[in-house]
Amino acid sequence: MGELLDNITLGFGVAIGLKNLALCFLGCLIGTLIGVLPGVGPVATISMLLPITYGVDPIGALIMLAGIYYGAQYGGSTTAILVNIPGEATSVVTALDGHRMARQGRAGAALGIAAMGSFFAGTVATLVIAGLAVPLTRFALLFHPADYFALMVLGLMLAVVLARGSLIKAIAMILVGVLLSTVGRDLVTGDERLTFGWSEIDDGIDFAVVAMGVFGFAEILRNLETPETRDVVRQRIGSLLPNYQELVQSAMPILRGTGLGAFLGLLPGNGAVLAPFASYTIEKKLAADPSRFGEGAIEGVAGPEAANNAGAQTAFIPLLTLGIPPNAVMALMVGAMTIHNLVPGPEIITKQPRLFWGMIASMWIGNLMLVIINLPLVGLWVRLLKVPYRLMFPAIVLFCCIGIYSVGNNPLDVYLTAAFGLVGYLLIKLEFEPAPLLLGFVLGRLLEEKLRQAMAISQGNAWTFVDHKLAAGMLAMTFVVLIVAALPWARRRRDTAFAG
Amino acid sequence: MLPHDFRGLTRKAAIAALLAAVSVALAPLPVGAQAYPERNITLIVPFAAGGASDVSSRIMAEAMGKILGQSIIVENVAGAGGGTGGLRGKNAKPDGYTIGFAHMGTHAASVSTNPKLPYDPTKDFDYLGIHLVTPHIMITRKDFPAATLAEYIDHAKKSGKGLKIAHNGAGSLSHLTCVVFFQQIGVEPTYVVYRGYGQTINDILSGAVDGTCELIASTRNHVLPGAVKGFAVATNDGKRTPLLPDVPTSAEGGLPTFKIESWLGLYAPKGVPAPILAKLRETQLKALDDPAVQKKFLDIGGTVPKPEDRGGDRMLAIVKADVTRWAEVVKKAGPGASEGSAAAKK
Numbered sequence: 001m002g003e004l005l006d007n008i009t010l011g012f013g014v015a016i017g018l019k020n021l022a023l024c025f026l027g028c029l030i031g032t033l034i035g036v037l038p039g040v041g042p043v044a045t046i047s048m049l050l051p052i053t054y055g056v057d058p059i060g061a062l063i064m065l066a067g068i069y070y071g072a073q074y075g076g077s078t079t080a081i082l083v084n085i086p087g088e089a090t091s092v093v094t095a096l097d098g099h100r101m102a103r104q105g106r107a108g109a110a111l112g113i114a115a116m117g118s119f120f121a122g123t124v125a126t127l128v129i130a131g132l133a134v135p136l137t138r139f140a141l142l143f144h145p146a147d148y149f150a151l152m153v154l155g156l157m158l159a160v161v162l163a164r165g166s167l168i169k170a171i172a173m174i175l176v177g178v179l180l181s182t183v184g185r186d187l188v189t190g191d192e193r194l195t196f197g198w199s200e201i202d203d204g205i206d207f208a209v210v211a212m213g214v215f216g217f218a219e220i221l222r223n224l225e226t227p228e229t230r231d232v233v234r235q236r237i238g239s240l241l242p243n244y245q246e247l248v249q250s251a252m253p254i255l256r257g258t259g260l261g262a263f264l265g266l267l268p269g270n271g272a273v274l275a276p277f278a279s280y281t282i283e284k285k286l287a288a289d290p291s292r293f294g295e296g297a298i299e300g301v302a303g304p305e306a307a308n309n310a311g312a313q314t315a316f317i318p319l320l321t322l323g324i325p326p327n328a329v330m331a332l333m334v335g336a337m338t339i340h341n342l343v344p345g346p347e348i349i350t351k352q353p354r355l356f357w358g359m360i361a362s363m364w365i366g367n368l369m370l371v372i373i374n375l376p377l378v379g380l381w382v383r384l385l386k387v388p389y390r391l392m393f394p395a396i397v398l399f400c401c402i403g404i405y406s407v408g409n410n411p412l413d414v415y416l417t418a419a420f421g422l423v424g425y426l427l428i429k430l431e432f433e434p435a436p437l438l439l440g441f442v443l444g445r446l447l448e449e450k451l452r453q454a455m456a457i458s459q460g461n462a463w464t465f466v467d468h469k470l471a472a473g474m475l476a477m478t479f480v481v482l483i484v485a486a487l488p489w490a491r492r493r494r495d496t497a498f499a500g
Numbered sequence: 501m502l503p504h505d506f507r508g509l510t511r512k513a514a515i516a517a518l519l520a521a522v523s524v525a526l527a528p529l530p531v532g533a534q535a536y537p538e539r540n541i542t543l544i545v546p547f548a549a550g551g552a553s554d555v556s557s558r559i560m561a562e563a564m565g566k567i568l569g570q571s572i573i574v575e576n577v578a579g580a581g582g583g584t585g586g587l588r589g590k591n592a593k594p595d596g597y598t599i600g601f602a603h604m605g606t607h608a609a610s611v612s613t614n615p616k617l618p619y620d621p622t623k624d625f626d627y628l629g630i631h632l633v634t635p636h637i638m639i640t641r642k643d644f645p646a647a648t649l650a651e652y653i654d655h656a657k658k659s660g661k662g663l664k665i666a667h668n669g670a671g672s673l674s675h676l677t678c679v680v681f682f683q684q685i686g687v688e689p690t691y692v693v694y695r696g697y698g699q700t701i702n703d704i705l706s707g708a709v710d711g712t713c714e715l716i717a718s719t720r721n722h723v724l725p726g727a728v729k730g731f732a733v734a735t736n737d738g739k740r741t742p743l744l745p746d747v748p749t750s751a752e753g754g755l756p757t758f759k760i761e762s763w764l765g766l767y768a769p770k771g772v773p774a775p776i777l778a779k780l781r782e783t784q785l786k787a788l789d790d791p792a793v794q795k796k797f798l799d800i801g802g803t804v805p806k807p808e809d810r811g812g813d814r815m816l817a818i819v820k821a822d823v824t825r826w827a828e829v830v831k832k833a834g835p836g837a838s839e840g841s842a843a844a845k846k
Contacts, residue, residue, distance in 0.1 A: 043548075141706035145692075188693045190613070190670030199616055202580045322705065325698045331551070409577050410584070449695060456692040457664055457708060 007357045008130060014358030015365055020060050024362050027064035028369045031071015032377075035088075036079055037399050042072040042088075046332045058340035059355050063362040065336055066316075069329050070122070070363070073312045074370050077114045077305055078381055082107060083396055085216035089207055089442045090308045092435060093276040095215060097293060097300030104296050107385060109242040111378045113250050113298055114305040115371050116242075121258040121306035122367030125313035128262050130360050133317050133349070139266060141322075145453035146464045148267075150474035152447040155274045156440060157478045158281040167486065170436045173427075177440020178447065180205060188452060200412040209413050210441055212400050213420020214427065214434040220393050221425040241378075246298050253283045253303030261310030266318065267326070272311030273442050276304035313363060320348055320356060536596055536776050537570040543766070544592070544600040546585025548578045552717040552800055556632050556764050557601045559796045563787035568779075572599075580614070581671065582606030587618040590625065594771035596780060599628065603764045605673045608822035612830040613671035622823060626772050627815035628784045630765035634802040635741055636677045638731040639719050640711030641704050649732045649753025656687045663689040666700045666712040674700075676826065677713035677760055679833050681732075684757055704728055715762050716743050717801035723747065734760045743801055763805070765815050781812045 014020065034045045046065055056064070073090065080091040081098035094114065101110040143151075156178075160170050183194045184204030195201050242250065260282070261275040283303045284293045293300050318324045325331040342352065349356045384392075404413045424434055458464035465471045545557045554576065561572035577585035582605065589600030607621035619625075638652070646652040656663050665682075668674040674697070682689060692709050694700040697718045703709045705727060716723075716733065720743055723730040730747040733740065736759050738751030750758035766784060768777060787793055788804045797804060804810075809818070 141702070144706070144708050145703065185670075187669045187695055188691075199580055199583070199618070202583075203578070318702075322702075324702050324705075331548075331698060409575070410579065445695075449693075453692050453694065453703070456690055459661065459690060 011357030011361030015361035023060045023064040024067050027067020028071040031068040032075040035072035035075015042069050042329050067366045081110045084219045089273045092438050093280045093304040097297050100296035107382045112241045113302045115374045117254045117302045117306040118309035119371045121310040124258045125310040126364040145450045146468040147470040149450040150471035152443050154474045154478045157481045158277050173436040174440040177437040178444035181441045181444025209417045213417045214424030217421025218424025250302035253299040254306040257303035257306030258310045261307035262314045265311035265314030275307035275311040279303040279307035541572045542598045543574050544585050544589045546582035563793045564783045567783045590619040592769045594769040596776035599768050604762045609826040611823050612827045625767040627812040628766040629811045630763045630805045630815050632764040632802040633761050634715045634717040636734045636760040639728045641707050653685050661690050664709040665689040666692045666709045720801040734758050
């Protein structure tokens with residue numbers, strides 16, 4: 001314990017220097033801004049800013065890059081809440097109830113609780129990294145491809161709960177999402193699948209393309225149907241901060257979300273994307289009145305936001321201690337570290353204690369800064385909602401297009417987004433939910449890869465999913481969730497049959 | 501039409517200037533090259549930022565930019581295993597303001613592994629030279645029951661399909677290295693396919709798979725501290741590499757035919773005016789002599805090429821030789837070469 005305190009003191013000693021504080025602030029600010037701009041994600045930004053960090057010492061450079069990373073997580077929620085455009089896979093869930101709250105004139109409360117939930121989660125996650133980084137890495141290695149596959153199946157089952165309407169439609173959307181994720185070159189055989197000869201989509205469709213199309217563009221199309229009748233403009237904007245009752249409602253979801261996110265963030269292969277989805281599901285299941293979810297329930301913002309931020313931060317553990325980047329942003333961090341002659345891996349804590357602990361301390365400082373940057377901005381963001389549609393929509397579409405183009409420098413991505421916008425509009429009209437589709441899309445690729453890896457390792461023996469206890473447990477849980485979800489649906493259908 | 505006319509104009513101007521320079525025989529360098537570069541140069545990297553390709557390009561961009569007195573800006577154009585960025589590089593205006601990055605995968609093996617490759621590496625580019633080489637290596641989990649390459653081969657022969665070897669996707673350098681190695685020792689292991697080394701190494705560290713075939717640039721950080729075992733460093737000359745001085749080479753281990761060194765280099769689109777091409781090549785060579793560059797390369801797991809392997813002409817020769825070499829490997833492996841899961845199906 002004394003050692004831990006010494007280490008944390010060392011870390012704060014490094015992080016609190018004027019230069020590192022300034023870099024941390026700069027990173028958080030850039031991160032927030034790019035997070036708010038739809039489509040310009042942390043991957044694009046960090047790769048653009050990588051050369052700038054040449055001139056800075058390695059600790060400062062990493063502190064700034066980390067700031068961009070979690071700043072973008074914050075900023076992404078702002079766009080999801082205000083204009084229903086999730087720029088990152090992890091803010092899809094925030095859009096569900098957050099945007100509904102904004103339309104009810106409670107945008108301030110939604111943004112406020114997102115910031116507070118994230119700060120709390122960030123603080124806890126920092127402590128987790130500081131205290132448990134080394135033992136926790138062993139946990140990530142316990143996950144066999146078979147276990148991972150089972151986790152993905154369980155994750156997809158969660159999507160059923162995300163949907164407000166019909167169960168069948170939700171499952172259909174998941175399957176369409178999984179199907180979309182298989183577009184591109186087959187990893188094992190190298191054959192093209194569902195590309196129709198377009199070499200531009202050989203590598204698959206980018207997440208931002210699908211998300212911005214079916215969420216953002218479709219939402220704009222839907223709004224254009226009706227002349228400008230926004231609730232926000234007519235009603236009072238309401239308090240910029242959540243009130244006491246909302247805080248009480250959010251407390252437990254934030255706690256649960258933090259735990260869930262911290263746990264899933266440890267998993268390799270971007271397990272953190274599951275965290276907000278899982279948190280939302282749990283809150284909806286535990287709520288006294290689940291029907292409020294999807295209609296502006298503050299718990300549906302608080303829990304997933306906390307989960308998202310905790311996961312974003314514990315994702316540093318496999319990177320710093322094993323040298324395994326769990327997602328694209330972390331892969332960039334490895335690049336940044338190697339440019340600065342640092343070797344991510346088991347030796348970094350002992351060989352570079354100033355870097356390791358300095359970064360951990362700066363994470364907490366960064367989270368604090370984000371609250372300081374974001375809370376005053378809440379008022380500004382909310383006022384942005386009052387901008388007339390004829391100005392706001394073209395601006396959003398323009399930023400989306402720039403953002404999408406910047407992801408892969410590929411014009412086809414922009415056309416594809418437009419096409420997905422039309423598809424999304426059609427889905428709204430037919431009362432299909434886009435959220436399960438996106439979850440299927442995000443998890444589909446991992447689902448397939450882990451299944452094939454597990455089957456190759458067992459040489460075609462499907463019992464491997466039973467032999468691995470974790471996998472067996474999770475598959476059993478999936479089964480139970482499916483039955484529970486199906487029961488009221490079956491009952492409802494019976495009811496309608498009788499009524500008819 | 502406009503850009504084309506402009507190109508003709510500058511070329512004419514360059515030729516005129518060149519003639520003038522030669523006739524007066526005053527300028528130490530042709531005039532056309534003296535003015536160049538007047539603005540920033542773009543370096544197209546056909547992969548996402550962060551990997552060895554990108555990092556090595558950025559190191560070169562910085563060093564060459566300093567010598568030229570203009571910034572070289574890296575543009576990442578990922579997609580189709582490098583094909584998208586390569587096409588962009590091939591079609592760029594050959595004025596010396598766009599150059600590109602090539603490696604053994606994108607500009608040699610791809611000819612055989614990607615039937616839709618939109619360029620011909622042997623014809624469409626003016627190469628500037630190779631800047632980094634990194635030998636390939638076989639690695640296994642820490643508790644793999646072999647200490648030497650001979651024991652590895654013994655164990656592989658005994659296990660056959662029971663040997664689980666990971667690679668990073670059909671047609672990847674990791675995959676091709678596996679194919680070469682196991683062709684040579686006459687074993688057909690079970691392939692488990694991952695999306696990239698980050699995922700592969702996770703399952704090697706956890707012991708779910710036995711090992712993989714990779715570049716030293718990727719694996720060095722895990723071999724050095726002993727997190728995984730290294731076998732058969734596949735250097736061309738059979739000598740140990742300064743990158744991993746404690747790991748025996750394939751020649752020492754009794755498999756001298758296992759020789760694969762990845763090279764990373766730069767190109768300009770075909771048709772750059774000769775004085776400008778000469779200046780770019782000269783700058784590239786100068787950058788390789790910079791001790792800071794050599795040190796940075798060592799840290800990312802590679803070395804600058806030997807003096808006889810430097811320069812644009814040598815790079816073209818190596819590209820041609822490797823195109824042929826990989827065509828033979830892929831042909832010998834047959835259509836099954838890319839079917840990693842076939843083992844599981846049988």
